[in-house]
Amino acid sequence: MKERITRKNKLRTMLIGLIMTLVLLTGSLCYAQEAPATQDQALTVTARASLEGDNLGAVASLIESGSVKFAIGSGEEEVLVNAGVSVGDVDFLSLLASLTPEKIAVQIPQAGENVYEMSMEKATEYVMQLISQIQDDSGNTVDPSVLVPQISTELISEAVAPVMEVAGEHIVACTTITEEGFALEKLGASVESGTVYTYKPSAQEIEAVLNKLADAVENNEALDQFIAQLAEYIRGLQGVTTFTGSVSGSQTEFDAQQMADQIEQVYAELPAQMRENAAEIGQMLEAMDATVTVGVTPEGMPGLIELRLTQGEQVLRAAFELAQDGANAQYYLGIAIDQEEYALSGEHMVEGTQVSGAVHMTVAPMGEILSVGYQMDLSQRSLLGAWYGEYSFEMAGGPSVFVSVEAGAEEGTDTITIHVEGLEVLNGGSSEGTPGAVTVWIDASTQNTAVAPEGTTVDVTDYTPEQFGELFNQISESITGYLNQ
Numbered sequence: 001m002k003e004r005i006t007r008k009n010k011l012r013t014m015l016i017g018l019i020m021t022l023v024l025l026t027g028s029l030c031y032a033q034e035a036p037a038t039q040d041q042a043l044t045v046t047a048r049a050s051l052e053g054d055n056l057g058a059v060a061s062l063i064e065s066g067s068v069k070f071a072i073g074s075g076e077e078e079v080l081v082n083a084g085v086s087v088g089d090v091d092f093l094s095l096l097a098s099l100t101p102e103k104i105a106v107q108i109p110q111a112g113e114n115v116y117e118m119s120m121e122k123a124t125e126y127v128m129q130l131i132s133q134i135q136d137d138s139g140n141t142v143d144p145s146v147l148v149p150q151i152s153t154e155l156i157s158e159a160v161a162p163v164m165e166v167a168g169e170h171i172v173a174c175t176t177i178t179e180e181g182f183a184l185e186k187l188g189a190s191v192e193s194g195t196v197y198t199y200k201p202s203a204q205e206i207e208a209v210l211n212k213l214a215d216a217v218e219n220n221e222a223l224d225q226f227i228a229q230l231a232e233y234i235r236g237l238q239g240v241t242t243f244t245g246s247v248s249g250s251q252t253e254f255d256a257q258q259m260a261d262q263i264e265q266v267y268a269e270l271p272a273q274m275r276e277n278a279a280e281i282g283q284m285l286e287a288m289d290a291t292v293t294v295g296v297t298p299e300g301m302p303g304l305i306e307l308r309l310t311q312g313e314q315v316l317r318a319a320f321e322l323a324q325d326g327a328n329a330q331y332y333l334g335i336a337i338d339q340e341e342y343a344l345s346g347e348h349m350v351e352g353t354q355v356s357g358a359v360h361m362t363v364a365p366m367g368e369i370l371s372v373g374y375q376m377d378l379s380q381r382s383l384l385g386a387w388y389g390e391y392s393f394e395m396a397g398g399p400s401v402f403v404s405v406e407a408g409a410e411e412g413t414d415t416i417t418i419h420v421e422g423l424e425v426l427n428g429g430s431s432e433g434t435p436g437a438v439t440v441w442i443d444a445s446t447q448n449t450a451v452a453p454e455g456t457t458v459d460v461t462d463y464t465p466e467q468f469g470e471l472f473n474q475i476s477e478s479i480t481g482y483l484n485q
Contacts, residue, residue, distance in 0.1 A: 041073075041074065042071070042072065042073035042074065042446055042447060042448035042449070042450065043071065043072050043073070043383060043444065043445075043446065044069070044070075044071040044073075044444065044445050044446075044447045044448075044449045044450075045069070045070045045071070045383075045384070045442060045443070045444045046067055046068070046069045046070075046442070046443045046444075047067060047068045047069075047440060047441070047442045047443075048064075048066070048067040048068075048440070048441050048443075049063050049064070049066075049438060049439060049440045049441070050063065050064045050438070050439050051063055051064070051435040051437075051438055052435060052436050052437040052438070052439075053423075053424075053435040053436040053437070060435075062087060065087055065088045066085065066086060066087040066088070066092070067085075067086050068084070068085050068086075069082070069083070069084050069085075069086065070082070070083045071083075071449045071450040072450055073448035073449065073450035074448065074450075075098060075452050077100060078098040078099055078100045078452070079098070079099045079100075080096075080097070080098050080099075080450035080451065080452055081095075081096075081097040081098075081099065081450065082094065082095070082096050082097070082449075082450045082451060083095045091109070091110070092110075092483075093108070093110055093479065094108070094109055094110065095107070095108055096108075096109065096451060096452065096453040097453065098452050098453060099120075100120070101120060102119065102120055103117055103118060103119050103120055104117070104118055104120060104123055105117045105118075105452075105453050105457075106453065107453030107454075107455060108475060108479065110478070110479050110482040110483070111474075111475040111478040111479050111482070112455075112478050113454075113455035113456055114455055114456050114457075114458050115453040115454070115455045115456065115457050115458065116458050116460050116471075117457055117458065117459050117460065117461070118459075118460050118461045119461045122461045122462075149229075149230070149233045150229070150233070151226065151229050151230065151233070155222055155225060155226055155229070156226060158222035159220060159222040159223040159225070159226040160223075161222075162216040162220055162223075163213060163216050163217065163220075163223075165216075166209065166212045166213050166216050167209070167213070170201070170205065170208075170209040170212075171199060173205070174199055174200065174201040174202075174205050175197050175198065175199045176197075176198045176200075177195065177196070177197055177198075178195075178196050178198070179193070179194075179195055179196075180193070180194070180196055181193050181194060182194060182196050182293070182295035182303065182304050184303065184304060184321040184322075184323055184332075185317075185319070185321070186319070186321055186332040186334065186343070186345070187321050187323050187330050187331075187332055187345075189323045189330070191295060191297055191303050191304075191323075193298055194295055194296050194297045194298055194303065195295070195296045196293065196294070196295050196296075197293070197294040197295075197296070198291065198292070198293050199291070199292040199293075199294075200289075200290070200291045200292075201282075201285070201286075201290075202282075202286060203279075203282035203283045203285070203286040204282065205282070206278070206281060206282035206285055206286070207278040207279045207281070207282040208278075210274050210275070210277075210278035210281060210282070211274070211275055211278050213274060214270075214271040214272075214274040214275050214278075215271075217270055217271050217274070218271040227263065227264065227267045228264075230263065231260040231261075231263050231264050232260070234256050234259050234260040234263065235256055235257055235260045236256070237256040238255060238256040238257055239256075241256065242254065242255055242256070243255075243256070243259045287311075288309045288310055288311050289308070289309070289310045290307075290308075290309055291306075291307070291308050292305075292306065292307050292308075293305075293306045293308070294306075297324070299324075301322065301324060302320075302322065303321070303322050303323070303324075304319065304320070304321055304322075305319065305320040306318070306319040306320075307319070313338075314337060314338055315337070315338065316335070316336070316337050317335070317336050317337075318334070318335040318336075319332070319333075319334065319335075320332070320333050321333075327349070327350035327351075328347070328348065328349045328350065329347065329348050329349075330345075330346070330347045330348075331345065331346055331347075331348075332344075332345040333345070334362075336364075339364060339365055340364060340365070341362065341363070341364035342362075342363055342364075343361070343362045343364075344359065344360070344361055344362075345359075345360050345362065346358050346359040346360055353377055353378045353379040354375075354376075354377055354378075355374070355375075355376050355377075355378055356374060356375040356376070357373070357374055358371060358372065358373045358374070359371070359372040359373075360372075366396075367396070368396060369395065369396045370393075370394070370395050370396070371392070371393075371394045372391075372392065372393050372394075373390075373391065373392040373394075374389065374390070374391050374392075375389050375390050375391075376388065376389030376390075376391075376405075377389055380407075382405050382414040382416065382444065383413075383414055383444040383445070383446065384414075384416065384442070384444055386405045386416060387405065388405050388406060388407070388414075389404075389405055390402070390403070390404045390405075391403040391404075391405075398422065399420055399421065399422040399423055400420070400421055400422050401418065401419070401420050402418075402419045402420075402421075403416065403417065403418050403419075404416070404417045405417075408443060408444075408445070410445070412445055412446045412447075413443065413444065413445040413446075414443075414444055415441055415442065415443050415444075416441070416442040416444075417439065417440070417441055417442075418439070418440040418441075418442070419437065419438075419439045419440075420437060420438045420439075420440075421436065421437040422436075422437075423435050423436055423437060423438065424436050
């Protein structure tokens with residue numbers, strides 16, 4: 001009995017593997033239907049790599065002598081797709097495929113001369129079956145439609161309108177407007193003139209607006225429907241995902257049913273909770289000197305958005321700052337509590353088609369933990385869609401990645417070079433037996449190098465899952481025999 005179950009699971013896994021192959025090939029059919037059958041529409045991509053480190057021996061030699069190739073091109077009446085891995089001059093494993101609106105044909109040369117054909121109608125049917133039977137880790141079948149909330153934008157707009165009206169009236173009444181300059185603390189700059197909006201409500205004003213918001217929530221049929229539909233959507237995720245929340249100061253995991261119940265309960269109690277705590281919240285924010293400041297430049301750009309709270313000697317500042325000079329800009333987004341700070345900052349410069357800049361992630365007092373740099377030319381794009389230029393990703397105490405995209409040695413080609421260094425940290429700082437650095441070159445050209453499968457045609461359109469299982473066993477055995485030669 002156990003053997004039968006194991007064999008059934010194996011057949012099922014093999015069938016899914018075949019269907020996934022069909023998904024990729026069917027996706028390539030879009031290219032066949034839209035692109036003319038010319039060499040200019042062809043693409044050949046080859047990836048190769050090298051390793052740096054101590055005592056890598058045969059592993060480094062194997063990697064450096066190998067390559068991975070993908071090619072898509074046109075035959076007489078079909079699109080051709082090739083993929084393969086080579087070691088030295090030997091094709092380690094490869095796949096050849098041809099696609100037309102009527103059928104697909106696939107061959108693995110290392111498994112023999114057979115070319116397996118299937119009608120496109122049947123392949124599409126397999127793909128649709130796969131999509132409609134997405135399975136999570138527990139084996140539950142999931143309807144893909146439940147993954148997308150079916151809530152209309154009209155209902156959302158109707159639900160939030162009364163709340164936004166109350167909030168808007170309150171903000172206008174509690175905001176002062178002055179025509180003056182403002183400082184950008186973190187950027188070390190200032191805006192000489194502009195419009196500054198300062199929102200600083202009193203305790204009584206906060207208490208009043210919270211009570212009005214409670215009324216707006218309590219007498220809102222559209223909001224009732226929205227919450228009900230949201231809860232129903234979350235219940236539909238039962239078995240697909242879980243949620244994590246804080247209960248009594250500790251992290252607790254909820255399933256979808258529990259999370260939906262929690263949302264409905266909080267919503268039902270929300271108006272009463274708002275009224276009960278309105279006065280206390282108002283007094284607390286007034287005592288903390290809660291202030292929101294928005295500074296707008298003469299050009300109408302937001303240069304400063306700041307929330308500032310004070311409690312005793314502690315000052316909390318959450319802010320967005322933007323200093324712009326023509327096409328060049330500096331920016332800061334972060335939250336700081338005295339000496340502690342979590343921030344994202346950077347600069348962005350444009351000169352003609354040349355764009356450069358950097359992004360820095362900082363956690364104080366540790367310092368910078370991530371830096372991303374870029375310098376690219378928007379007038380030139382590689383065959384794989386990346387802008388020509390140089391890019392860097394550097395992590396404190398971790399690997400760093402450097403990427404360059406440039407023209408290749410021959411016309412109509414380009415190369416993406418990816419260099420990763422600092423991999424020793426993955427082995428406790430020692431490079432012995434672990435690559436200290438890896439370099440990958442991805443060469444792309446418009447050469448039409450793809451070839452069609454050739455051999456004995458085997459029609460698998462009407463194969464059963466059991467027949468597919470037997471076929472995969474045969475292919476696996478043939479490939480194993482080839483590799484053992």
